[in-house]
Amino acid sequence: MVMTNFIKKYERYVFILLSVILMLYIAVEIFELVYQFFLSILSPEQSNGRLLVSNSLLKDFLPIFFNILIAIELIDTFLVYMQKHTIKVLNILLIGLIAIGRKLIAFDFNDLSGLSNLGLAALIIALAGGYYLIKTDEYKERECKDKFDNKID
Template sequence: MIPLIKKFERILILSLVVMMTVVLFLAALELLWVLIKDIVSPPMFLLEIDELLEIFGLFMLVVIGIELLETIVKTYVHEAVDHTKIVMTVAIIAICRKVIILDVGPDDYGTMLGIAALVLALCVGYFLLRYVQKKEEE
């Protein structure tokens, strides 16, 4: 029964990799389309702030997708990888994407403090994971 479950799991993971690859390809095409559309629209070759934020957001979304694809492959295809470190890396990238495209107003102190605390907690957690791994290697 266990070999059958492992085989099913492997097929499911490979199908997830294929689906994620298709999604990433389509997201990259969307990014290219938005970039070309924004560049050729008047005024040509000049991007406004909202257009830049949209492009940065799409770009970071593709980067996060690549990280997720790498996470799926490393974590589930190669069993000897530390899952926590990979998940923390993806979380840090996702929060950084949010910070890059965040449009804050004058009354968003709570949001800013929350995001700052989240970034700090994730970075400290990542540092501690790396520190423990180095100590274990020594």
């Protein structure tokens, strides 16, 4: 009993520490994003005919943006776990999809083999398919519950 309480407290402190680290990381990434954005606006020689942001600078912005989204989703997953002691698979799949989206933007597809591209496509299909199946199941559960509640009234 005492050991169980100790483990629960320890787990709670670890999640708090990880959340604080992620919040600091988000703050640093937001600063980096703002810095890169204003740097690109103030240096028009790199714009290659574009008004504000060149394609190469856009490739620098978007991974930072996706890093922020991933960190926010991780904090949300931690909070759900701390409150309900359940891990939402939907959040994990969403984090995976965001991470893959980030990688797709940063990838140079010319350097990859066809097999690597197929593997990446299979991973995207698997994550999106899992997300779709869970979402439709949640929708059906909610619809069934609404019908049941209406019959009781």
